[in-house]
Structures are given as structure tokens and as C-alpha cells.
Amino acid sequence: MGSESGHTHTIGLVAHPRNPVAGSVTLIREFAATRGATLIAPEADAARLGADVHPVTAAEFAERATAVVSLGGDGTMLGAMRLVVGRPTPVFGVNHGNLGFLVEVSPAELPVALDRLTRGDFLLEPHSCLMVDGAAAFNDAVVTGTRQWATVNVDLAVHGVQYGYYRCDAVVACTPTGSTAYNYAAGGPVLSPSVPALALTAVAPMTGIDRTVVFGVDDAVTLTNRSGETARVLLDGVHTRDLLPGAGLGVRLHQDAVNLVRFDAATHARRNRVKLSLLDLPMRPDQLLELVPEEIREQAQRLRSR
Structure with a gap:
């Protein structure tokens, strides 16, 4: 991310809409200044990040950013990922949110992370997404009713061939990453990230398909609204369009x-396993320790050794 190769790098910032991120922005601003890098952000974020963060359109952001930093939780990270779908741009997250399954770096760890980025001391972890009529969803795409308690009737076709129908509260299509979210809550399976697959799960099915169906990477799935009224389409939890x-x-x-x-794939995976095990309380003391930030654990260790 330095400028040693003779070209200027552009760091794209994506910020949580409400949580304070000024401390991290200051560190990134100082980092960029020492390396001649430019800071850009989507137009909705730039104004509150400082005058030296240039506002750009989504298309300009994707074209210009040579690295992307997400400042928030998983929702912010997913938004950052959607901006650079199909590009090799590295994306990393600083956790200014809650659990942060996708986000690895805490604000206290940011200076070390920036230094490691400069030295190329990191790994790149590819993630798949769903393409839903040209729009990206990294967790899931959901077809649901527009009215409370309304069911949806949805036909399922694969490569244009009719395979069945759903009558349920919602139909969830998910990636392996999103399989532990709404799909899991609806009784669907947990998919390994190593499996190139998408899963379809009905929420509270009444008739039709009532088991999860798993498709491969080459399968073209079509969901057709047969409800007689408009349905909603949510991508990663955001209502993005209506389905007539x-x-x-x-x-x-x-x-x-x-x-x-x-920066540390093993540690990140271990933290995620511990966070997921909150669903299976009570936890062992050693698992609870994994939820304590590393710097606090080290401080406690120093106090005990005195």
C-alpha cells in the first residue's frame, strides 16, 4: 500500500452511519499522508470523515480504490464488499460494531495492521457472493411478503426447468458465509466456506418444498413470485427491490x-467459533477468555505476575 512502485494508492473508506470512527480515521489519515495516498469515500460517508476524504460515486469508488477499509461491524463490512465485487481490491475491517464475524482488527490493533499492510504481511481470503439479477449479496437474499404475517408463493426453476414451489413466510437463498445467519435460524444447514454452493431454505413452510435444497456454482436458479401480490427482496438484510x-x-x-x-487466519477462525458458541451457553472459562480483547488479557497477566 505504499508508493514505492511509483504510483499513488487510493484508500477507500466505508464508515458505520452512526458509530464514532474519528480515532481510526485520524490514524488512517496519518498513514496515508506519509505514503502519498489519497483517501476517498462514498458520497454518503465522506462529509463526516473530513475535508481530505474525497466524495465519489459508487462506480468511481470501485474503479479508483486500491484498498478498502471498513469502519464498523459486519453490516458495514458487507456494504464495503458489495462496492468492489469482482475486483481484486483487498478489503479489511476495523471493528466499530458488535460481534464482527467478518471483521478482524480492533481499533487498538489498527496501527500494527497498517504497518503489516505496508510490509505485505497478510493473507487474502476470497469470499463468494450471490448475484441476484446483477446485485450482490454476501450473506443471503430473501423473498418475503410486504404485509405482516403474509405468506409468499414462489416457484423454483433451475436452468429454466420447473422443479417445485414454496408456500411459506419467506424463501432464503444463502452463501456458505450466510448459512449461519437467517438460513441457520430457519433450520437450514451450516455450509463450509470451502464448498462452492448456495442453499435455498423455506421459512415456516406450509406446503411445497419444506427441506433445504443445495445448488452448485454452475446452477442458475430462478424464483418467480406466484403470490398474486407484490413481494419484497432483501439482500443482506436490506430491502432493495420489490418483486411484482x-x-x-x-x-x-x-x-x-x-x-x-x-492477518492471522487461525486466530480469526478461533474467535468466530467462540462467538458462534454463544448460542450454546454456558461457556467454559477458557472460551470466555477468548471474548476479552488481547490487550486486556495481557494487562491482566502482567498484574497477576507482579
């Missing part, structure tokens, strides 16, 4: 859609 009666929604898996920066 009779309209179809194309869904397929896009492998290696984005690259996440990992």
Missing part, C-alpha cells in the same frame, strides 16, 4: 467475488 406478481428473480453463486485481508 409473475416476476422472476435470478440467483446464482459468484465464486471469489472479493478478497478480505487476514
Whole structure:
């Protein structure tokens, strides 16, 4: 991320809409200044990040950013990832949110992380997404009713061939990453990130398909609204469009859609396993310790050794 190769790098910032991120922005600003890098951000974020952060459109952001830093939790990280789908741009997250399954770096760890980025001391972890009529979803795409308690009737076709239908509260299409979210809550399977697959799970099915169906990377899935009224389409939890009666929604898996920066893949995986095990309380003392930030654990160790 330095300028040793003779060209100027551009760091794209994506910030949580409410949580304070000024401390991390200051560190990144100082880092960029020492290396002649330019800072850009989507127009909605730039104004509150400082005058030296240049506002750009989503298309300009994707074209210009040579690295992306997400300042927030998983929702912010997913938004950052969607901006650079299909590009080799490295993306890393600084946790200004809650659990942060996708986010590896705490604000206290940011100076060391920036130094390691400069030295190239990191790994790139590819993530797949769903392409839903040209839009990306890294966790899931959901078809649901517009009215409370309304069911949806959805036909399923694969490569244009009709395979069945759903009558349920919602239909969830998920990636392996998103399989532990809404899909899991609906009784769907947990998919290994190493499996290039998408899963379809019905939420509270009444008739039709009532088991999860798993598709491969080459399968072109179409979900057609047969409800007689408009349905909603949510991508990664955000209502992005309506699905009119009779309209179809194309869904397929896009492998290696984005690259996440990992400084310690083993530690990140261990933390995620511990966070997921909150679903299985009570926890052992050694598991609880994994939730304590490393700097606090080290401080406690020094106090005990005195």
C-alpha cells in the first residue's frame, strides 16, 4: 500500500452511519499522508470523515480504490464488499460494531495492521457472493411478503426447468458465509466456506418444498413470485427491490467475488467459533477468555505476575 512502485494508492473508506470512527480515521489519515495516498469515500460517508476524504460515486469508488477499509461491524463490512465485487481490491475491517464475524482488527490493533499492510504481511481470503439479477449479496437474499404475517408463493426453476414451489413466510437463498445467519435460524444447514454452493431454505413452510435444497456454482436458479401480490427482496438484510406478481428473480453463486485481508487466519477462525458458541451457553472459562480483547488479557497477566 505504499508508493514505492511509483504510483499513488487510493484508500477507500466505508464508515458505520452512526458509530464514532474519528480515532481510526485520524490514524488512517496519518498513514496515508506519509505514503502519498489519497483517501476517498462514498458520497454518503465522506462529509463526516473530513475535508481530505474525497466524495465519489459508487462506480468511481470501485474503479479508483486500491484498498478498502471498513469502519464498523459486519453490516458495514458487507456494504464495503458489495462496492468492489469482482475486483481484486483487498478489503479489511476495523471493528466499530458488535460481534464482527467478518471483521478482524480492533481499533487498538489498527496501527500494527497498517504497518503489516505496508510490509505485505497478510493473507487474502476470497469470499463468494450471490448475484441476484446483477446485485450482490454476501450473506443471503430473501423473498418475503410486504404485509405482516403474509405468506409468499414462489416457484423454483433451475436452468429454466420447473422443479417445485414454496408456500411459506419467506424463501432464503444463502452463501456458505450466510448459512449461519437467517438460513441457520430457519433450520437450514451450516455450509463450509470451502464448498462452492448456495442453499435455498423455506421459512415456516406450509406446503411445497419444506427441506433445504443445495445448488452448485454452475446452477442458475430462478424464483418467480406466484403470490398474486407484490413481494419484497432483501439482500443482506436490506430491502432493495420489490418483486411484482409473475416476476422472476435470478440467483446464482459468484465464486471469489472479493478478497478480505487476514492477518492471522487461525486466530480469526478461533474467535468466530467462540462467538458462534454463544448460542450454546454456558461457556467454559477458557472460551470466555477468548471474548476479552488481547490487550486486556495481557494487562491482566502482567498484574497477576507482579
